[in-house]
Amino acid sequence: MKAILVDASITACGFKSYNTGELMESSWIHHGLCSISAYAKKAGHEISLIDLRLLTGYEEFKTAIAKSKPGAVGLSMMSVDFDAVTKCAALIKQVDSSIKVVVGGPHPSIDPEEVSRNPDFDYVVLGEGEITFTDILNALEAGKPLERVLRGTPAELDKLPFADRELYGGHEAPILPELPVPFMTVIAARGCIYNCSFCQPAEKIIFGKGLRRRSAPSLLSELEMLRDKYGLKSLMIHDDCFTEDVEYVKEFCRGYTARGFKMPFVCQSRADIICRHEEIVKIMRDAGLYMFIIGFESGNQRILNFLRKGTKVEHNLKAAEICRKYGIKVWANYMLGIPGETKRETRDTVRMIKKIKPDHYSPAFFTPHPGSDLFTYCEKNGLSLIKSHEEYRRSPFGRKIKGIDYEFLNRALQDSMDPVSHSVFSKFGKFLVYGTAAFLKKTAPGRYLVEAVKKAVRREK
Ligand code: B12
Numbered sequence: 043m044k045a046i047l048v049d050a051s052i053t054a055c056g057f058k059s060y061n062t063g064e065l066m067e068s069s070w071i072h073h074g075l076c077s078i079s080a081y082a083k084k085a086g087h088e089i090s091l092i093d094l095r096l097l098t099g100y101e102e103f104k105t106a107i108a109k110s111k112p113g114a115v116g117l118s119m120m121s122v123d124f125d126a127v128t129k130c131a132a133l134i135k136q137v138d139s140s141i142k143v144v145v146g147g148p149h150p151s152i153d154p155e156e157v158s159r160n161p162d163f164d165y166v167v168l169g170e171g172e173i174t175f176t177d178i179l180n181a182l183e184a185g186k187p188l189e190r191v192l193r194g195t196p197a198e199l200d201k202l203p204f205a206d207r208e209l210y211g212g213h214e215a216p217i218l219p220e221l222p223v224p225f226m227t228v229i230a231a232r233g234c235i236y237n238c239s240f241c242q243p244a245e246k247i248i249f250g251k252g253l254r255r256r257s258a259p260s261l262l263s264e265l266e267m268l269r270d271k272y273g274l275k276s277l278m279i280h281d282d283c284f285t286e287d288v289e290y291v292k293e294f295c296r297g298y299t300a301r302g303f304k305m306p307f308v309c310q311s312r313a314d315i316i317c318r319h320e321e322i323v324k325i326m327r328d329a330g331l332y333m334f335i336i337g338f339e340s341g342n343q344r345i346l347n348f349l350r351k352g353t354k355v356e357h358n359l360k361a362a363e364i365c366r367k368y369g370i371k372v373w374a375n376y377m378l379g380i381p382g383e384t385k386r387e388t389r390d391t392v393r394m395i396k397k398i399k400p401d402h403y404s405p406a407f408f409t410p411h412p413g414s415d416l417f418t419y420c421e422k423n424g425l426s427l428i429k430s431h432e433e434y435r436r437s438p439f440g441r442k443i444k445g446i447d448y449e450f451l452n453r454a455l456q457d458s459m460d461p462v463s464h465s466v467f468s469k470f471g472k473f474l475v476y477g478t479a480a481f482l483k484k485t486a487p488g489r490y491l492v493e494a495v496k497k498a499v500r501r502e503k
Pocket residue numbers: 050051052053054055067070071072073074075077078115116117118119120121122123144145146147148149152167169170171172174175229231232233240241242244245248280281282411412413434435436437475476
């Protein structure tokens with residue numbers, strides 16, 4: 043069957059934002075859609091992609107659907123994308139009401155009731171989509187009836203074909219401008235063993251309890267394919283925490299070197315793991331690790347406990363020291379304005395970040411995300427100030443919850459960053475959707491991002 047997948051992640055970047063060599067987030071591929079495509083193509087279906095970030099607006103989307111005449115369209119929805127996805131579904135039905143509209147991804151998995159209320163969605167898939175989306179296409183082709191809300195069948199990860207990057211043409215902008223291109227993102231794991239209250243149980247709901255990870259040889263074979271096909275020169279591993287199984291990391295690093303890779307890579311880790319297993323930092327550095335992205339989150343122990351982060355403030359400080367010792371750059375994720383956080387507790391975070399002196403600051407004002415326990419907590423206690431799905435963004439702008447002095451938070455944010463980073467940040471920060479100001483500062487001369495920001499400002503006007 044002819045089917046179209048839709049990447050509707052325009053909430054942050056807007057239309058006409060894809061792969062203009064600018065904000066990296068606006069050029070990254072959607073691994074869920076790429077995996078669904080690879081699986082469905084293998085089963086004989088004809089799959090293509092409409093990436094809203096490439097289009098000028100919804101009119102162009104409508105025209106593309108009318109031109110292509112698919113039997114089905116699959117839309118992926120995070121909570122922030124709710125409006126864009128529902129708009130697309132309505133337009134598809136306007137073009138031809140017989141086109142079957144399938145929706146899946148984090149938000150339908152987390153809030154199937156809200157999504158199912160919209161009659162434009164013929165099928166709502168909860169959880170993983172490769173097998174189930176293909177089953178839907180098979181059933182539609184055979185004229186077999188299907189339930190409207192379907193629980194996705196999880197796949198055995200090593201048996202899945204590699205992500206179909208051709209959907210996007212294979213190019214992604216590097217997370218750091220100094221990384222050599224072609225840069226690409228990969229993902230090896232589904233789910234997360236940790237239980238942070240600002241995130242979980244979302245991932246348990248989407249991927250089930252625990253964590254499944256592709257074997258190291260499977261991941262390494264994909265990297266070899268990317269080197270042969272695209273000339274891969276640097277990469278980022280998207281896993282929520284790539285280092286949670288140190289034996290896996292060691293196997294990956296041995297294989298990485300044995301297969302002739304020296305290219306720099308970036309991945310996420312945790313402060314407690316870095317402290318407990320300094321040996322893997324050295325092993326990873328020797329293999330090519332360039333930067334760790336670390337969720338330090340807070341410099342106050344009561345807040346870290348409230349977040350169920352499972353780390354200590356001392357871990358945060360020591361982990362940064364260890365990274366410095368091995369020459370690993372640090373990208374610091376941290377949050378200000380957590381429910382119940384006092385000004386003194388916020389200042390603890392500022393003090394900690396100043397001590398850490400990260401290479402890249404990635405601050406956020408706490409934002410309640412659907413699917414997390416803190417979202418439910420904010421709803422129950424009437425704390426949320428969020429009025430539309432589009433505001434479910436982790437960003438250091440705007441007012442997110444009651445009881446927080448955001449003027450104070452803005453000053454704390456400024457205080458947490460070095461002056462150059464903050465001056466760039468305050469000028470362009472609104473457009474720096476993933477990273478922040480230090481990013482511009484460090485790029486000599488940071489041209490592409492500056493250009494991107496200017497373009498974003500023009501678009502905004
Ligand atoms: C990589 C990543 C990103 C990347 C790339 C995003 C992308 N397009 O996939 C970037 C950095 C851009 C990003 C941004 C954000 N992200 Co993010 N991201 C992730 C991360 C770590 C991995 C995603 C991934 O590739 N997973 C693996 C693939 C295979 O899974 P998947 O994409 O979910 O797809 C599977 C199923 O969901 C389903 N499915 C998905 N789409 C469809 C469509 C159909 C038709 C069907 C049938 C099935 C289906 O089938 C897929 C295959 O099994 C996840 C956490 C995680 N571990 O999943 C968070 C996560 C998805 N992100 C999250 C959030 C909150 C954000 C941001 C809002 C953060 C922010 N800056 O404020 C932004 C929003 C960007 C936007 N849309 O405007 C939340 C979403 C929660 C929610 N309630 O929606 C997650 C779950 C993290 C978390 N636990 O909080 N993110």
